Amino acid sequence: MAGTVQIRPMIESDWPSVAQIYAEGIATGFATFESEVPDYDSWNAGHIKPCRLAAEKDGVILGWAALSPVSSRCVYGGVAEVSVYVGENTRAMGVGRLLMEKLIEESENAGYWTLQSGIFPENESSIKLHEKMGFRYIGKRERIGKTVNGTWKDNLLFERRSTIVGID
Secondary structure, eight states: OGGGOEEEEOOGGGHHHHHHHHHHHHHHSSSOSOSSOOOHHHHHHTSOTTSEEEEEETTEEEEEEEEEESOSSGGGTTEEEEEEEEOGGGTTSSHHHHHHHHHHHHHHHTTOOEEEEEEOTTOHHHHHHHHHTTOEEEEEEEEEEEOTTSOEEEEEEEEEEOSSSSOO
16 A cells, blocks of 8 residues: 555645544544644644645545644744644555655755654554654653543653754
């Protein structure tokens, strides 16, 4: 499966498929604190334009990845938050790895020196993916937020420092 998947820049017309995959992630209960998919304009405003990717096979979007800024302060201009979502029918087939490899490459091309992720402890596949891609566990934020049903959740923090950007 993974050998035939194309990773390409995400475009606005991908949004219906991207939104569906995002909704599938929300439905797991351990992918995000979000309770519903935002409209495209809201999502677009919160994500870094050069670092948005779609995984496509035979015209079907299988997953997506994007970066969002962690802060508006200029000192954090090279630090971004990772989002990687894979459709429920194509999980555990290497799509997430392909997206993450390309996202790391694109982030470095855009000048990002640190990528970070907050992952629910239950999201074992995301934890494994991040570890395989060179992210390291840096700590746990306990009871950092509540889910839509009022359950407090911990968030595990992972980060990856570039070996080519921000090393001087």
